[in-house]
Amino acid sequence: MSETEMSDTNALCPRCAHGAIEHIFDSPVPGVWEVLQCGRCLYMWRTSEPARRTRRDAYPAEFMMTPEDIGTAPEVPAVPPLRTSAARTAAG
Ligand SMILES: [Zn+2]
Numbered sequence: 001m002s003e004t005e006m007s008d009t010n011a012l013c014p015r016c017a018h019g020a021i022e023h024i025f026d027s028p029v030p031g032v033w034e035v036l037q038c039g040r041c042l043y044m045w046r047t048s049e050p051a052r053r054t055r056r057d058a059y060p061a062e063f064m065m066t067p068e069d070i071g072t073a074p075e076v077p078a079v080p081p082l083r084t085s086a087a088r089t090a091a092g
Pocket residue numbers: 013014015016017018038039040041042043
C-alpha cells in the first residue's frame with residue numbers, strides 16, 4: 001500500500017480489473033494528473049484521460065482482458081523506463 005497512496009479514485013485497472021496499480025508520474029503542476037500503470041497487464045493511463053480509458057465501468061468491453069487472456073498473450077520485450085531528469089535516480 002505504499003506506492004498507491006496518492007490515488008484512491010482509480011483503484012482498479014480499467015483493462016483487467018487488477019487492484020495493484022502503480023503510480024508512475026505526476027503532472028509538472030502537482031495534483032493535475034497522474035500516470036498510473038497496472039501491475040498485472042501493464043496497461044498505463046493518465047488520470048485526466050476520458051472515462052473510457054481510465055474507468056473499469058466505462059472501458060470498452062472488447063478491450064478488456066481477463067487473466068486467461070494475459071496468460072496466453074505472446075511475450076513482448078520489456079520497454080525500458082523513459083529517461084527523464086526527474087526519474088534519473090540510482091534505483092537499485
Ligand atoms: Zn490491468
